[in-house]
Amino acid sequence: MLRAVSKHLLQWSVPPQVALEQAKISVGDLQRGMFVSRLDKPWTQTPFALQGFYIRDLEEIRQLQKYCRFVYVDVHKTVGSAGVTLRRLIGASGASAKGHGRAAVRVTIPCRPVAVSHKTYPPPQPAQREAGNARKLHGQILRGMGEVMGLVASNRPLPVPQMNRVVEDLVESVLRSPDAFAWLARVRDRDEHTYSHSVRASIWAVLFGRHIGLARHELLQLGVATLLKDVGKLSIPAEVLQMPKRDPRSELEYRKFVQHSVQMLSADAQVDPQVIDIVRGHRERHDGGGYPGGLRGDKIPVLARMCGIVTFYDEATNPRGASQPIAPSKAVAELYDLRGIAYQEQLVVEFIQAIGLYPTGTQVELSSGEVGVVVEQTYDRRLRPKVMIVLDAHKRQLSKPRLFDLAAAEDRAEKLIERGKMRPEEKVSIVRDIEPGAYPEVNTSAVRDDYLFNSGGQLSRFFSRLAR
Structure with missing residues (x-):
């Protein structure tokens, strides 16, 4: 129902140079949690004693519908899911309201850039x-x-x-x-x-x-x-x-x-x-x-x-x-x-x-169809981390997991492509991350322990844990 609110963002009660604060909303689109700051008539002509209040129940909505055609809702004071949705709609549709012949303005909120330095600390250790x-x-x-x-x-x-x-x-x-x-x-x-x-x-x-x-x-x-x-x-x-x-x-x-x-x-x-x-x-x-x-x-x-x-x-x-x-x-x-x-x-x-898009510990599927777990980032190439591959292209558990460095593999592939020995589409990349639990055979905790504390070795112990 609140999606219809975007059609009723008719007027803003503050000048364009100030961030948008109040939306003129049809009473048919009101929800609990909205903060009503103004009515379309004097407060004295209604049973509402407070000049500004939160809508707490359906009875208050019915009362507003009885006395008003629209109200002004304070966008920032509105709470709950109604507040989140309303602020998103305003952020997305400030400019689109112009298409209805109305003077809505998308305002950039003043905020100075934060000083950033990516070279303050040395490259990470393994x-x-x-x-x-x-x-x-x-x-x-x-x-x-x-x-x-x-x-x-x-x-x-x-x-x-x-x-x-x-x-x-x-x-x-x-x-x-x-x-x-x-x-x-x-x-x-x-x-x-x-x-x-x-x-x-x-x-x-x-x-x-x-x-x-x-x-x-x-x-x-x-x-x-x-x-x-x-x-x-x-x-x-x-x-x-x-x-x-x-x-x-x-x-x-x-x-x-x-x-x-x-x-x-x-x-x-x-x-x-x-x-x-x-x-x-x-x-x-x-x-x-x-x-x-x-x-x-x-x-x-x-x-x-x-x-x-x-x-x-x-x-x-x-x-x-x-x-x-x-x-x-x-x-x-x-x-x-x-x-x-x-x-x-x-x-x-x-x-x-x-x-990174694929933080350490994320389960991912590769373009090869194989499934693995991101075990370490490549800090200058975030889309090419190191992955411990656990399932083959048919989603069957490998007899022995293998560590696959996507950044190093890409470097090798580029050289092969230059020599005409490989096609660009054959390069292996991550195609998506996977919800934990989608493949019960992938035990992320076991991958972590084996990679971090066994230095990638003792793989028979690793698989004995996966098998349990």
Whole structure:
């Protein structure tokens, strides 16, 4: 029903030089969660006492339909799925409304480019060299987050110095080899914890920061803030947190977690004020549609914008209630659709470049028909990673898995093509990523352990694990 709203984006209540805020909507297209800011008649001629309110139920919609033909809806205050859809429609159809003879204007939100340097840190070391240290640190972070949540729940002080030290170690590990920790962010093991989202998002955040050349102290601030951004959720009723789809009233209650997080962290003098600013701003959105402050563009701190992007990405790849992550391409497509609307376009593009279209741990199908798992990135050629091939072209398990370096294979193929010994279409490439679980024979955790900790050897043990 809300798709019809695009036909009713008739008028904007602010001048063209200001970001679009209010849409004139037919009462037939109203939904719960919309914030009605103006009517098509004086408020005194209606039974609505408040000059601005959220639509909470169908009865309020019926009342509006009884007294009005259209209303003005505040785009940025509208919550839930109605808010997301309405802001997307506005982002996509600002210019298209001109086709109806109306003066709608697509406004570029002021936002200065972020300074980026891809040469700040040396080329990564092989993941296998850093794998043991990364796994140890990952365990320490998980245990540390368990301790943090326990302390928050009992109103005791946070172990800030210990968390800082662990994240400092995480930063140094990621600077040496991003792929080692990318494995740990991508693969979900059986001992999954409720707070593992924050741990995964923190890993993506530091990977992102390394890619654009953040200084070490900024990487530390970003990593700690992403770890602690959700501590305030312990103050939100469990039934609200666990709702698969929140009604407007529950959504407003849920959004209070940001203020709770800020209050908890602000009470501890050891917490870096920059960390608190990142936590405060990580749910703000580029177009002003976020919370708690409705900030937009340059008003949102850069590190908070980055924290928002990695939060979205991890929530998209690990949807609530799902037993396994989804294919990264779906999450990347969703994120890319929101560029310039919910997130700064430059940072969206940089993040996608940072993780690659096929992050480490992704199951992929090759143009040869074979199926494998991405085990390591080629950082100057992201579409040509190293893949451990597990299934043949007929999707049968190989008697012995083999490591296939797409970048090196492409170099060899180019030479053969130059000599006329190979046709261009015979080059092997990735054609798609695959949803985990599509091929039960592909045990990503086993591939990870064998590649990282057995140096690609002991393949008989590898297959004995796959066979179980």
